[in-house]
Amino acid sequence: MAKRGSFGGFAASDGPKQLTLVADLTIANTVSDLILGDVREHLPLERIPLQGDVLGLGTTTSIDNGELTFLQDSASTSAIWRCVAHDGSIIKLSPGDGSGHFPYVCFTRDASTLRRPVAIESLGPTEEAPLQRLVAEAIAQGQRSGTLESAPIYGVRMLTHWHELVITVASKLCMGQQRRNMKVAASEAGSSTAGQSIYDMLQHYRLAPQPTEKTNDPIRYLGRAMQWDCCGFFDTEPELGRVTVPQPGAHLHLHGCSTDLAYGGHLHHEHASTRLKQLERLWLYPLQTFSALGSDMAVEDLSFDNGMIRFRVVNAGEMDVSDVGVAVVINDRYSSRRYIRIPWLSAGDDEEFTLSLSLPSGKQLITVIADPEEIVIEAENRRNNNRLDLEVQIS
Numbered sequence: 038m039a040k041r042g043s044f045g046g047f048a049a050s051d052g053p054k055q056l057t058l059v060a061d062l063t064i065a066n067t068v069s070d071l072i073l074g075d076v077r078e079h080l081p082l083e084r085i086p087l088q089g090d091v092l093g094l095g096t097t098t099s100i101d102n103g104e105l106t107f108l109q110d111s112a113s114t115s116a117i118w119r120c121v122a123h124d125g126s127i128i129k130l131s132p133g134d135g136s137g138h139f140p141y142v143c144f145t146r147d148a149s150t151l152r153r154p155v156a157i158e159s160l161g162p163t164e165e166a167p168l169q170r171l172v173a174e175a176i177a178q179g180q181r182s183g184t185l186e187s188a189p190i191y192g193v194r195m196l197t198h199w200h201e202l203v204i205t206v207a208s209k210l211c212m213g214q215q216r217r218n219m220k221v222a223a224s225e226a227g228s229s230t231a232g233q234s235i236y237d238m239l240q241h242y243r244l245a246p247q248p249t250e251k252t253n254d255p256i257r258y259l260g261r262a263m264q265w266d267c268c269g270f271f272d273t274e275p276e277l278g279r280v281t282v283p284q285p286g287a288h289l290h291l292h293g294c295s296t297d298l299a300y301g302g303h304l305h306h307e308h309a310s311t312r313l314k315q316l317e318r319l320w321l322y323p324l325q326t327f328s329a330l331g332s333d334m335a336v337e338d339l340s341f342d343n344g345m346i347r348f349r350v351v352n353a354g355e356m357d358v359s360d361v362g363v364a365v366v367i368n369d370r371y372s373s374r375r376y377i378r379i380p381w382l383s384a385g386d387d388e389e390f391t392l393s394l395s396l397p398s399g400k401q402l403i404t405v406i407a408d409p410e411e412i413v414i415e416a417e418n419r420r421n422n423n424r425l426d427l428e429v430q431i432s
């Protein structure tokens with residue numbers, strides 16, 4: 038996933054639902070995974086440690102669509118705020134409330150020791166300056182002066198004041214299933230959609246001192262909340278699609294909330310209408326090591342006895358999975374397969390199945406395949422255990 042840095046692992050803590058981080062940045066799926074659509078993998082809120090200065094961003098479930106913003110809750114804790122798609126409002130998430138299952142989320146460990154404050158005056162005038170350029174210049178200055186280590190990805194916290202700000206909020210998880218379809222088939226209807234920027238397809242909102250005088254403005258006006266607390270990442274290789282949209286030059290991915298906690302979302306800092314008034318504070322965090330969480334479906338303990346087939350489907354990965362299919366195939370005849378669907382299987386859990394199976398006399402091959410359509414995002418070297426074969430002799 039990354040060319041530089043190392044993907045460290047993670048170790049389970051004493052509690053079954055929380056990660057003990059050993060890497061600077063943990064990525065559960067990637068932005069590239071998300072924009073392909075139909076993500077079936079989720080990381081629960083309970084497994085994200087929020088002690089200390091934890092940076093992160095992500096997207097919520099298809100049930101309650103929106104963006105995730107990680108803000109400091111106090112000097113010793115951080116909190117995750119969900120930005121609501123239909124009105125741009127925000128809600129503070131609490132573990133156990135049932136709303137925290139994230140198809141894409143990336144977050145740091147407590148990054149307090151990595152925090153590198155930037156002297157804003159060294160950047161020159163910040164009014165009307167492109168935000169990405171200011172962050173890039175701050176990184177370059179820090180490296181030249183020796184106060185900032187070189188890193189593949191930098192965490193970013195900033196306090197900003199705006200003349201005008203356009204934000205977007207994800208209004209659907211499937212940013213374009215056409216993108217995935219185009220790998221195997223051309224679609225005249227899908228080519229235009231696939232060519233659009235991901236942000237063109239999201240709900241847009243405008244923050245400004247006054248509403249625009251245009252009566253046909255496609256961007257909905259929210260209000261006058263012009264100071265924003267922001268958190269995100271600057272990727273030196275955005276084409277990899279780890280924490281930013283996989284496009285050349287799209288280095289900065291930034292989510293935020295207004296400081297009055299009225300609104301939140303993805304800061305569309307590159308939008309033509311967005312105009313910065315003042316960059317009030319900027320902290321950078323050099324992130325060297327990464328941990329990639331993934332899925333790993335497996336079939337185990339396949340047996341046949343007295344007309345009954347038994348097997349277990351195991352979620353051996355680090356992500357919860359939803360709506361996963363299991364196929365039972367006899368003698369490679371997929372047209373007559375038996376099919377089971379698992380609504381939800383948490384990381385580390387398994388489910389046992391028993392099916393009656395009438396087989397003719399002679400040698401028969403029973404095959405059980407978890408996720409036969411390969412909808413769950415798994416590394417190729419993890420797919421070997423998705424299928425299990427059993428030869429039986431029926432007298």
